[in-house]
Amino acid sequence: MISEDLLLLMNIAKVQAIVSRKFDSLSAHGLGVSDFVILYLLHNAPEFRMRRIDLADKIGLTASGVTRLLGPMEKTGLVTREANERDARVSYVVITSTGKKIFQEAKVTAERVAKDILSFKKNKSLRAISELLQELGGNIQ
Amino acid sequence: MISEDLLLLMNIAKVQAIVSRKFDSLSAHGLGVSDFVILYLLHNAPEFRMRRIDLADKIGLTASGVTRLLGPMEKTGLVTREANERDARVSYVVITSTGKKIFQEAKVTAERVAKDILSFKKNKSLRAISELLQELGGNIQ
DNA sequence: AAATATTACTTGATTACTCAAATATATCTC
DNA sequence: GAGATATATTTGAGTAATCAAGTAATATTT
Numbered sequence: 001m002i003s004e005d006l007l008l009l010m011n012i013a014k015v016q017a018i019v020s021r022k023f024d025s026l027s028a029h030g031l032g033v034s035d036f037v038i039l040y041l042l043h044n045a046p047e048f049r050m051r052r053i054d055l056a057d058k059i060g061l062t063a064s065g066v067t068r069l070l071g072p073m074e075k076t077g078l079v080t081r082e083a084n085e086r087d088a089r090v091s092y093v094v095i096t097s098t099g100k101k102i103f104q105e106a107k108v109t110a111e112r113v114a115k116d117i118l119s120f121k122k123n124k125s126l127r128a129i130s131e132l133l134q135e136l137g138g139n140i141q
Numbered sequence: 142m143i144s145e146d147l148l149l150l151m152n153i154a155k156v157q158a159i160v161s162r163k164f165d166s167l168s169a170h171g172l173g174v175s176d177f178v179i180l181y182l183l184h185n186a187p188e189f190r191m192r193r194i195d196l197a198d199k200i201g202l203t204a205s206g207v208t209r210l211l212g213p214m215e216k217t218g219l220v221t222r223e224a225n226e227r228d229a230r231v232s233y234v235v236i237t238s239t240g241k242k243i244f245q246e247a248k249v250t251a252e253r254v255a256k257d258i259l260s261f262k263k264n265k266s267l268r269a270i271s272e273l274l275q276e277l278g279g280n281i282q
Numbered sequence: 283a284a285a286t287a288t289t290a291c292t293t294g295a296t297t298a299c300t301c302a303a304a305t306a307t308a309t310c311t312c
Numbered sequence: 313g314a315g316a317t318a319t320a321t322t323t324g325a326g327t328a329a330t331c332a333a334g335t336a337a338t339a340t341t342t
Contacts (some may be wrong), residue, residue: 002181006255009160010178014201019150021203021300032328037151040143053290060155062162065329067292083270089290089337107143114147130219162290162330173298194320206299208322230320288339297330302323309318 022113029106034059039078039103042095048083050092062063068107074105078102147150163254170247173215175200175210177251180219183236190235191222219243 021032031039037059050058053134056066070093073079078099084090097102148260172180178200183189191199197207211234214220219240225231236244 001185003251003255005259006252009164009255009258010181012153012157012160013174013178016153017299018199019153021151024300033154034328036155040151044142051290060158061328062330063291064293064331068327070327087290087338091291111144111147114144114150117150118146158329165330175298192320202298202302204321205301205323209297209299228308228320232321284342286339286341288337289338291335293332293334295331295333298328301325302325304323305321307318307320309316311316312314 003087008111019117023110024107025109027112029102029109031102031106032069034061034105035078037107038066038069038073038093039095039099041099042079042093043103047094048100049092051084051090051092053092055083062141073099160258163258164197164251166250166254167247170243170250172243172247173200173210175206176219177244177247178216179207179210179234180213180236180240180247183220183234184241184244187233189232191223191242192231192233196234 002044017141019063020033023036026033026036030051037091041058042050052066056063059066059068074081077096079095080091082094084092126136159176164177167174167177171190179196182196182199185190193207193211194204201206202210210275211220215222218237220234220236223233223235
């Protein structure tokens with residue numbers, strides 16, 4: 001009927017939909033999942049800054065999507081904007097100290113959710129992806 | 142800094158974002174990814190019909206989301222609505238012959254995209270999920 | 283150095299969802 | 313069999329993204 005490849009990709013989509021709803025608890029910190037990942041990336045970036053385009057690439061969204069996400073984050077003071085002296089097209093995103101603080105707080109929540117989702121994993125070594133997806137609710141066949 | 146579990150989930154999100162953009166080619170058939178999956182599930186369901194709630198569960202979305210998706214699909218004649226004689230709360234979704242035809246056409250496209258995305262997989266046996274995600278662009282660290 | 287192409291980013295219009303609440307029906311409990 | 317609870321679905325309001333097109337600056341070609 002349908003290939004294993006296509007099935008796998010449909011199941012990744014399903015798992016992601018389920019998982020992203022579980023991360024709704026990040027909203028207690030005023031963050032969506034993508035906001036959290038952005039803060040994570042900036043927190044680990046050299047000088048706490050990245051170009052928008054590199055951020056987009058790293059997080060797997062389009063430049064447009066990143067622009068939309070950053071708007072509210074600038075407004076609430078999680079990140080700021082800084083120009084590049086050599087190239088006026090570029091504007092860096094920099095995480096603020098508020099951003100770092102919120103990230104640390106949200107990380108606790110996110111880790112708890114992640115642990116909860118993957119709790120069945122225990123000490124077994126890494127399984128094949130389809131088994132993992134199966135256990136995560138990816139059971140389209 | 143951050144657990145492997147959380148990293149894994151962030152990478153699933155990233156991969157899904159990348160993959161779903163690649164499936165944009167389904168729009169040539171007037172479908173989004175979720176529309177395609179709905180048609181697939183109905184196509185394989187007994188009597189080509191499912192309750193909305195079961196569809197939601199199977200696809201991994203909320204009942205609300207399913208309602209929103211089905212509206213346009215009813216309008217374009219891919220599916221119809223049928224009542225349950227025993228339980229007036231329930232309305233079945235049934236795939237139409239048009240829906241079946243469009244599904245078969247879209248399946249060709251979807252299979253091509255899936256094959257393209259997973260082409261590197263070749264005949265190797267299933268790899269561990271993080272390696273797979275890595276190859277799919279899930280390289281957040 | 284002028285013309286062309288490329289890159290970084292933003293914007294307008296749209297889609298695909300979410301949650302919380304509402305509605306309607308069915309099922310349980312006493 | 314009346315009242316309380318549970319289930320299936322829809323709706324209102326909002327969020328998180330998309331693409332295509334636009335702007336502005338830089339880099340490349342001629």
